[in-house]
Amino acid sequence: MFVKAEKLSKIYRIGKNEIRALNEVSFELERGKIYTVIGPSGSGKTTLFNILGGLDRAEEGRIFVDGKEITAMDQKKLSDYRRDYVGFVFQFYNLINGLTVYENVLSSAALSKNPLDVDMVLEMMDVYSEKNKFPFELSGGQQQRVAIARAVVKNPAMILCDEPTGALDYESSKLVLKLLEDVNKRFGTTILIITHNLAISKMADATLRLRSGRLVEFSENPQKISAQEVSW
């Protein structure tokens, strides 16, 4: 099993109030598959994304990725974990405005032990012609494709996407989903997409449904469709 989560819990304390963002969540993910995480606002999707990505720590429970327990890692090891295993795609792209498209992707490739060719990835994402532009010179769809290129170029085992189509129009969203699917197929990358959009889960191998911090459903999708076919 590529990812194994055991009774993950995360509690936020605001004043005297406690909010249990994740409550004893357990699941297993296989390598090379696409997963979606769905649920209403406040269900714990982003908390799960953060913990799985090594950006935040769980209060209780354990996570193993490729046999390594990330919940037991110190900051330095977590840094190495993010560097070697994970690529991130955010809703608002989070590109570095001071770097060009090419440099943004290169800044990620430079950290990897086994990076892909930057030009090839830019071609794949159809933003090669924009490689010398700065992020603010691109449309949102183009920026998100650069963000995916930046995640992919490290050749990570897993890409975590937090609402990757949340800020995009329909056409751009479809293109982004198609590219994620291509990456999954071509490089065998495990992809986990957090989304509000139920339609997207149709292209996933399995879907995790969260509600009030609890995993209420883990459903496999035997009738998975291609990203091209997804519509809403």
Add this chain to the structure above:
Amino acid sequence: MLIKKIPLRVMKREFLQFFSIIMLIAIASMTYTLFAVSMEDIDVNYKMFIKDYVQEDGYFITSQNIDKKLLKEKFGVELEERLFYEVQENGITLRIFSISDRINKPYIEAGKKPQDGEVLLDPSFFKAHQYHTNDSITILNKKFTVSGIGYLPDYIYIIKNDQDILPDPKHFGVVLMTENDMKKLFPVLPVHYYSYKGRLNNIEYFKSFINSNWHLLKFVEKSENPRIIYTEMKLENAKRMTLPLSLFIILVSSFILFIVMRRIINTMHAEIGTLYSMGYTQKDVFRVFMRFPLYIWLTGSILGILLGYFEAYPLSEFYRSYFTLPKLKNVLPWQHIFVALALPAVFIFISGYLALKNFFKLTIVQMLHGVDEIKFGKLPDIKFFDRFEFQTKIMLKYGYRHFARELVLAVGIIFSTILMMYGMTAKDSIVVAIERTYEKNFKYEYLYLLNSVSTHPEIKLTNQAEPYNVKSFDIEGRKLSIMIYGIKKDSQMIKLYDNKSNEIPISNKLVISRPLANKLGLKEGDKIHIKSKFTDKKYTLKVYKIADLPVGNSGYMDLESFNKIFGYSREEYIGIFSKEKLSLSNNLIFESYSKSELVNTIKASAGDLSKTIEVMALVAAILALLIVYVLSTLTVNENKKNIGILKMLGYREGSIFKMMLGFNNFSFLAGFIIGVPLSKITMDSLMNAATKDIDFAMMLDVSTKSIFSTFAVLFFAFVVSRFLVRRKMAKVMPVEVLREQVD
């Protein structure tokens, strides 16, 4: 590491903002380098000059020829007589000295040591009258060839009279000629002038010994000689100003940098969080962001050092000609250049580090999420503001929210006000000193100091002239002296007034000048303990009144009482105040000058200060402009979203400007209002510190005109910077703000 490119790119994007901070640092480094390098140059050359050319430890004038051998044996001091005579022709006074061999040796800069028929001129006089080597100069109808320029170690600050404030090379010069020529030109020299070198264990005994044997007319120790101590005082003053001035600018810039860094980090929070999520470590990110202070420091301080270093040369030359000091050695003070480089580094890196450190306390999730929302919860919710109409309420809330920023703005304005007022007041005070002292208080036109105290039966005084007596005393417990004048009871030549402009009658009681009273902390009715400069005799006098004279360590009483107290006979006197020029024999006169000449001298010299004031005004205005611009731009940049939304809602630009930046007006006004009295306090303490142990005192007056001029210049700078910021605000388009949020 590729991400190290980020800071330069951001700086390029926010060019004006970073350029302003760089300029602030450059001004700070330039100020330090400029003054430190030129001061060091002057200081080293000054010390070398007075050592190598044997500056005197004092001089004295007697009416009879002394026995040098006897004095040397008895007191162990080196003595050298200099022949001395003063010539007044065509409104120009030439003080002529013979060339010394052992004490106060001249340094000859251009030309050669004069032979018979040749003279050396002091550099300021030489320059002011555009002389060249081998030109001829006529003195008492005899032609001399100018053999070169001569610097004297005891005439560094070339003023004619001890009480003069500024040199006037157009009307006064020092001439050096051979003893032979002196004797030919002036067969009868009225007095004998001696310089001495060596430590006197009992100076009082030395003076009284000379006085009892050869009749001492004047005795001036080096520490009392304004031609020497003014130089040291002014150099010390400039040195004292250098560090605080630079430090202040560095501190303000560092604080602004701190605010700017925080803003940059806040706007880049998600990018930094992303760098972490990609696997960059805190060390990597820290190294990248510390490049902001690194670039600002390097560019600003190197630019400042270069500007300061190249400007230091003309400044040194200016000081050199102002003090008439020769250049004996080229000085390159590496230690000061290092300080100019290192000083801003310390503050800039600390402020950069602090700005980053706080941010790095956040978790990666908080970074990705953004700190704006976190900060938003801390926004002031003050009920007090709710009583105002909406726009004023928002303006007050912005002011309150950015209180530290407003404080920096106010402090910047205070500093600029002090800087400019300092220059204006220096000029005003001199003008006031002339008007009040020489026009209101001193009614005579000519002043004569005679060679001896006597009843002078050979002089017939008309009703246009009045006799006076004067004696110099040391003030016990202080390294200060006082000149006490005995004048006629109903004197028409000297008029003294109190601070309410009521005339003070001249009586048997002592009236002292206000600067002296301030320096000694004396009030009316207090006692002053004094000791004769020539004998050991001590006196205690009660201060009856304090006269509102702006300059001088002086005291006044009626002539009869003066003579009685200090042991002279009733009718004796040493000088004459006169409304008309007197035809007195040269043998009788020790010193003389005309009031109009003196007044013109000072007024002309005060005019020269205008250039200094212009520079100070420019620096003050630039500082104010940069500080206001950077801080206001920050607010605009931070509030682009709000500005866009307010524009979208239909608010006019003027209203938005008022809401976001209206509070700046209060900070500017507060800064100026606090700055004016503070500048008076600062200047007084600076003047007191500089003149603590020397015989110079002057009242510094802040005039309404200088307050208005300072306000006008600073307000102009304020308006310009606001105009630039408003232009920036006009460029914020609502549509762009929306586009930035959602595609």
